[in-house]
Amino acid sequence: MKNQVFKSFVELTGHPFSSMLLRKFTTSVVSKPLIKPFASFYHIQTDEAEYQMTEYNSLNDYFTRSLKTNSRPIDPDPTILISPVDGVLSCAGVVNDTQEFLVKDKTYSLSALLGDSSKAVPYQNGYYYVFYLSPRHYHHFHYPISGELISRYALGTTSYPVNDLGIRLKKDLFSTNYRLISEIQSAFGKVAVVKVGALNVNSIQLADSSKDCIKGDDFGHFAFGSTVILFIENKHTLTPLHQAFTEVKVGDRIGVWQS
Structure with a gap:
């Protein structure tokens, strides 16, 4: 019960x-x-x-609780990409030329997820990470890299449960869910942080409207279960440091750029 x-x-x-x-x-x-x-x-x-x-x-x-100060150490090395959330790195890899990527054994269109084919261009042949947050996880999201916010927009109107049944019943789950996209211009190119709402309430709350992105800083939270996807522009060589199905926390090293 x-x-x-x-x-x-x-x-x-x-x-x-x-x-x-x-x-x-x-x-x-x-x-x-x-x-x-x-x-x-x-x-x-x-x-x-x-x-x-x-x-x-x-x-x-x-x-939606916050954590005690210094609960999540942040690596200050500017060449290090960190996890933006506590969660499970459910899949990761290179975005292929047809702009599709794998989420829970299904492929999804990058351009549909970002809402426009021109938005998808910088991330073609780049890298992506998909993080799933379960109810037990801390539900705030943090900046994975320092830089300047150059774009923030919302897409979608309806959300569905982010679970296996929901994905089986709704093939284009991630392309129709409410989502909030933040694009950061970093020293290594663009990084898109896609926050996907898991429920119809669409409770994605931003901490502020600042354009200054400081690696590790908290910039919002989910009120219910959720998914976060990172897209990394194919501008500099990024070496991933974690395999799929790895449990990660905010601040964990997930990639390193060639300086």
């Missing part, structure tokens, strides 16, 4: 009414008693949270 209840918080269908009810419940004080069993069920590392569990007023407050 507990399994079904908690799954409903992170794996709803895209129905707007049920999503609205979920938002109301999880953001209200009524959900506060569920924080402790939720943390226990998903084996969340409670000692990393910024505050004591009793100080959060709703399940959503706890789910």
Whole structure:
């Protein structure tokens, strides 16, 4: 029974009414008693949270928690690309010439994901990483590299659950979900950070509107389960440092550029 209840918080269908009810419940004080069993069920590392569990007023407050200062060390080396999230590196590789990439054993169009074929051009033959965040993960996203924000835009209107069933039933899942794309101009070329909403509530919150991107800085969070995809421009040689199905945390070294 507990399994079904908690799954409903992170794996709803895209129905707007049920999503609205979920938002109301999880953001209200009524959900506060569920924080402790939720943390226990998903084996969340409670000692990393910024505050004591009793100080959060709703399940959503706890789910979107910040971490204690210095919980995620950041490598200052400018040639190092770091993981922008805590999660599972579900797949990674080179974007092929037909602008398709692999996500959970299915291929998706790069141009459809970014919304325009011209947006996809810089990332052709570049590198990509796909990170899946489960309910147990810290749900903030951070800058993977320093640089200047040159583009930020949203696409899609409907979100579906990011799980195996959702992907089987919705072939173009990632090309129709609500997503927020941030493009960073770095010393090694463009880096696109694609945040994909997992539920109809589309709860992707940005920390601010700054154009200064500092590697490791927090620049937003998800309110529910989610996926983050990085696209790296094919301008300088990038050597990946992790294989697929690797558990990573914010700040972990995932690639190195040739200086």
